[in-house]
Amino acid sequence: MDRRNFFKILSTVSAGAAATSCGHNTSDALIPLLVSDREIIPGEQEFHPAVCTGCGAGCGTLVRVMRGERTVTRNGEKVREAIAAIKKIEGNPLDPISGGRLCARGQAQVQSLYHPDRLQGPMRRTGSRGAAQFAAATWDEVIGSLAEKLGKADKSKVLFLTSAAASSRLLAIQRFLDAIGAPPPAACMLGNLTLEQQAAESTFGWKGVPVYDLGQARSVVSIGADFLGTWASPVFYGRQYGHFRQGRPDLRGRLVHAESRMSLTAVNADEWVPLQPGQELPFTLALARLLLEHNLAKDEKAVPREVLEGMREADLHLPGVEEKRLRRIARELAESPAPLVIAGTSIGHSNSFQALRAAHFINLMLGNIGQPGGVLPPAPLLTERPLNGNLTEAIGQAQVVLLDSANPAYLQSGSVQALNKAEFVASFGSFLDDSAAYADILLPVHHPLESAMAVAPSVSARGNITVSMPFVKPLYDTRSIEETLTALTNKMSVMFEAPTPKSFVEPHLSADQTWEQVVRQGGLWPLDNADTRLPKPDAALDAAPASFSGDASQYPFHFQPYLSVQYFDGSGANLPWLQELPDPVSSAMFGIPVEIDTQTAAQLGVVNGDAVRVESPHGSLEAPAYVHPAAVPGVLSMAIGMGHTHFGRYASNRGANPLSILGPSFGATRVRLSKVTNAEAQLIQFSLQDREEGAFGHR
Secondary structure (H helix, E strand, O other): OOOHOOOOEEEOOOOHHHHHHHHOOOOOOOOOOOOOHHOOOOOOEEEEEEEEOOOOOOOOEEEEEEEEEEEEEEEOEEEEEEEEEEEEEEEOOOOOOOOOOOHHHHHHHHHHHOOOOOOOEEEEEOOOOOOHHHHHHHHHHHHHHHHHHHOOOHHHEEEEEEEOEHHHHHHHHHHHHHHHHHOEEOOOOOOOOHHHHHHHHHHHOOOOEEEEEEHHHOOEEEEEOOOOOOOHHHHHHHHHHHHHHOOOOOOEEEEEEOOOOHHHHHHHHOOEEEEOOHHHHHHHHHHHHHHHHHOOOOOOOOOOOHHHHHOOOOOOOOOOOOOOHHHHHHHHHOOOOEEEEEEEOOOOOOOOOHHHHHHHHHHHOOOOOOOOEEOOOOOOOOOOOOOOOOOOHHHHOOOOOEEOOOHHHHHHHHHHHHHHHHHEEEEEEOOOOOOHOOOOEEEOEEEEHOOEEEEEEOOOOOOOOEEEOOOOOOOOEEEOOOHHHHHHHHHOOOEEEEEEHHHHHHHOOOOOOOHHHHHHHHHOOOOOOOOOOOOHHHHHHOOOOOEEEEOOOOOEEEEEEEOOOEEEEOOOOOOOHOOOOOOOOOOOOOOOOOEEEEEHHHOOOOOOEEEEEEEEEEEEEEEEOOOEEEOOOOEEEOOOOOOOOHHHHHOOOOOOOOHHHOOOOOOOOOEEEEEEEOOOOOOOEEEOOOOOOOOOOOO
């Protein structure tokens, strides 16, 4: 066979000529283009609005599409097939959340679309649970199998775990479960702001996550919220932070950040207050006491009397924080014409809910609720957001477990045994991950860039819906989750109508808006303003200290995992672009170290790259050490992301999972630390010298 016959080129120009010379009949059906092939001109580009699903922020994006090719096999021979290929993803300038910007995880979504480990069609388990052994199946087979199990199961014991944000997709899941008589879906992800939502409802009566008008504030105290790193909506708050610093002539806002590790927000703050883990509540109450003592509270009557009495009894003696410093921070905050306290749970503890409420009460005293530069109410909820719970307990009580891009086996290691014992498990994910390895069937869904969707961002004051419609055909034999759920209900003879992005958006259109306009610009904004009326807040405020799993005499260190800038909650660990992205502080690449303070490192004789063992009452892990110049003494920190048992060729069996040694509560675990001798160093750094230790260091 000559070269021409071996490697055929089926392009928009030469498809017919190649077919004639080789004697094969071809048609345009072989070319997976949504538009006519004549519209794809080499070198020309098109931009299509889309939605980023890398986290719950719901940033609007613009996707650059150009003519591309892929190698496929037709009749046993390799050919190159012309396709509409996605080349780049950036923020949508019209979107009020992204404003034309996008984080690294959002830009890396193009890699997940063309990932070689994507599931290419439905599959059925052939090996034991957890062995990740599957064989190809048909859609009729897997739909029939799942429909049969759902039909026989106790509907109260059907558990649907999802990582979907408030969206048309989530609404479809909710309606499906309602149609078959099953409970609502449960959230299975980190960083979905469950405590923030609960605290806002308890204090303000708001449904959703409060929005902090950082861009218009003058003096800000941020407590536990790494809003420039991974908390809430980093792109949204990053844009606001730029305006807060440089967007107003002759005015530069001042930021004080209090947190138990030097996060991205701490690095960029004017002043970082290092706290011990769980000390956010005592710090917040101490600020409140000083505001009351010096008559600096502008609206003291807005806070319940019982809460005020508790604040006046707060302890001003905090480990590592001088009282003089506390008094200065409180006075600077109160004397500012636009003060603001931002509170979040980048690292949660048993008292984090009360810490959030205490911060809300300070904002009430400062009189900034609903004001420019203050705390703004969230936009009206378009669909109920599922909240996090005890995944291990929920899976253990379920007969049928449905996983929608959810990975409980990674997030809570105890759920592995529960998944193994479940009667039936089905996964709708795009990859064979830690939890999908325990599934009986795999029903892969379209990639978000191949899907139609409407998403309501998690943080939005004015309210908006980001919309994406398909502009490239699916690469593989996958389906949208709406199509799969419809097929299931048809098989079960249950009435169900899946919502579409159009039906999700149309009730919110004004008289002068059309669906076509929404699709063209990539979303609908703004919606109706939220209700700023404040009901009487819940008077209860528990000032109990944080509790930690483990005896302090045996486990002297605090261990706190945190969301990774690169991998978030581990869902981005299989993308090479994110693996080679240096950590902003340690510059670690292709792995995650344990951050250790300089005093502890000196006592143990540990230097950068040494292998260390971290042990808790619940397990142990080994990882390379990074001696962090600004780590809080006695506190070990580690980013989440590595340590997957199953997650494709790039992430399986690489590194350690810090979540695997946690106690029942996220971030509330004591550990002990030891150096592992005769172990090969595994720390890869972009720079071997910390920025602050070089010739141009400024601290």
